[in-house]
Amino acid sequence: MLYNIAAVPLNIDWQQILLHLLNFVILFAGLYLLLYKPVKAFMQKRREHYEKMDKDAEEQSKKADAARAEYEEKLSSCDREIEEKRAAAKKELDHYEQMRKSAAEEEADAILAEARKKAAEEKRHALRAARREISALVSDATEKLVLKETAQEAYDQFLDAADDKHEEPRA
Amino acid sequence: MSKKKTAVFLIVAAAVIAALVVGIVLTDGLYEKAGSVNETMQDAVLHEGDKISFFGLAVNPAVLSAFVVTGILLIFAAIVRIFVIPKFSYIPSKFQLLLEQAVGMFENLAKTNSPHRNNFLGAYLFAAGAYISIGTLFELVGIPWMTAAGASVSLPAPLSDINGAIMMGCLSYLVILSGGILSNGFRGVGRTLKEFSLPISMSFRLFGALLSGLLVTELVYSYLALSFVLPVVVGVLFTILHALIQTYVLTMLTALFYGEVSEPPVLKPKTKKQKKVPSEVTSK
Structure with missing residues (x-):
């Protein structure tokens, strides 16, 4: 029998090892298909779901x-x-202000020039009037002075003449 | 003394007297062996006298234990697959968390120890881990079975049988070898064969660890006086510890060696040898 031939000390039995192996292979296949693979697939799916959520959130961010x-x-x-x-x-405001300022300055210059012109004119008129008045006054004074001297002189001549006439009879 | 206190005193006194009487009766013939310890130990190790019939084959009880454990695990897995997994949600329930933790733990063990190739390894570690841990805890149930000789035997842990342990150790070694071949070809074979003592050490470590628990339990049970409180500590605690430790050790070692042999070789950058200039030329 194979059982007896294969038996070795310590009760190591190849047939039983193979039976254990068969048992484990069945267990491995069953656990892989029924438990490990589906649970792992679900975990992977959830991981992908949250990674997608994370990615979406990152994109949104x-x-x-x-x-x-x-x-x-x-x-x-x-x-x-x-x-x-x-x-x-x-x-623009500065420019406008500048324009206004320059216009005002021009206007002021014009007004000043006009005023100066008027003042000069008035001065000229005044001077002319004053000259006329002075010349009138001078002529009047001259006339008065001339008349005064003439009357005095005449009075003096009269008096001299009167004196002469008075002295001659005595002589 | 009030009536209440008198009643309490009487009850306590009666309990003490009863306990002493029971003790005196039980210690009559204490430390008498139920049978020869040598025979018990020899049966536990070699299973020469307690072979059972398994589909016409005379096998050790552990073979039957192995198939029972596989049956239990597969029925559990089928129930989970049909009724629980379709109801999995992104926010897990406690049971879903437990399943995910179990799968994730072995998957991570495979990934961390063998980052280059780990799909098959994760599945193998999961199956081996489940088999070792549940198989070891299975001996706590102590299902009675009739041997071929007509005696009663309690079904042991599958891996407390040397054949089961050798299968597990050698299969783990073959898995490591397959990882080496698939990743590195002939170099992987060389790397795996370098660890030629691995199947023996893995097998006998598993067998020795589980057998020691069994022997201690057998030893304790062979004395009547030690079989009252001590088995709770020795049997249950040792078994649970063995289940956890041996699961961790075998899966960790397998993952570690698998990762080592499946690691792609690191090619050293070739350094160009500088041509030697003749000394006459240089001197000139």
Whole structure:
């Protein structure tokens, strides 16, 4: 019998080893198909599900970050635009102010020139009038002085003549 | 003394007296052996006198134990496959968590120890782990069976039989060898054969560890006085510890050696040898 031939000390029996092996192979196949594979497949499916969720969340986060960056970019460009517009407005205002100032200065110069011209004219008129008045006064004074001297002289001559006439009879 | 206290005193006194009487009766003939310890030990190791009939074959009781354990595990797996796994949810229940933990533990053991090739290894470790742990715990049930000689025998752990242990050790070695061949071809064979003592050490470690538990239990049970409280500690605790430790040891060793032999070889970068310039040329 194979059983007796194969038997070795310590009761090691090849037939029983093969029986144990057969038993384990059946167990391995059964456990693999019924338990290990389905549970592992489910765990893998769940892992993929959560990885997908994680990936989606990451993508959403990236999109949100991109939108935020874009918004911030827009905001900063808007700020820049506002700043530029403000600078342009300020420049325009300065220009307008300058124009107004120069116009005012021109006007002031014109008014001043006109005033100066009028003042000069008035001065000329006044001088002319004063000259006329002075010359009138001088002529009047001259006339009065001349008349006064003439009357005095005549009075003196009269008196001299009167004296002469008075002295001659005595003589 | 009140009536209540008197009643308590009387009950305690009666209990003490009863315990002493029982002790005196039981210690009559204490440490008498139920049979020859040598015979018991020899039967436990060699199973020469307790062979049972298995489909017409005279086999050790452990063979039947092995098939019973396999039957239990497969029925359990089939029930789980039909009724539990289809109801698995992403937020696991306690039982689902237990199953996932069991599968994940062996899968991770395979992945961490053998990162290059681990699909088959994970499944093998799971089956071997389940077989060793449940098979070892199976001896706690102590199913009685009739031997071919007509005596009664309690079904032992499948791996407390040397044939079962040799099968497990050698199969693990063959699995390691297969990993080596598939990953590295002839180099893998060489790497596996280098560990030629592995099947013997694995087999006898398993056999020795489980047999020692069995022998200690047999020894304890062979004395009447030691068979009251001590078996709870010796039998149950030792068996549970053996189940855990041997499962861990065999699966860990298999994974470790499998990973070692299936690791792809690291090619050393070839260094170009510089041509020697003749000394005459250099001196000139």
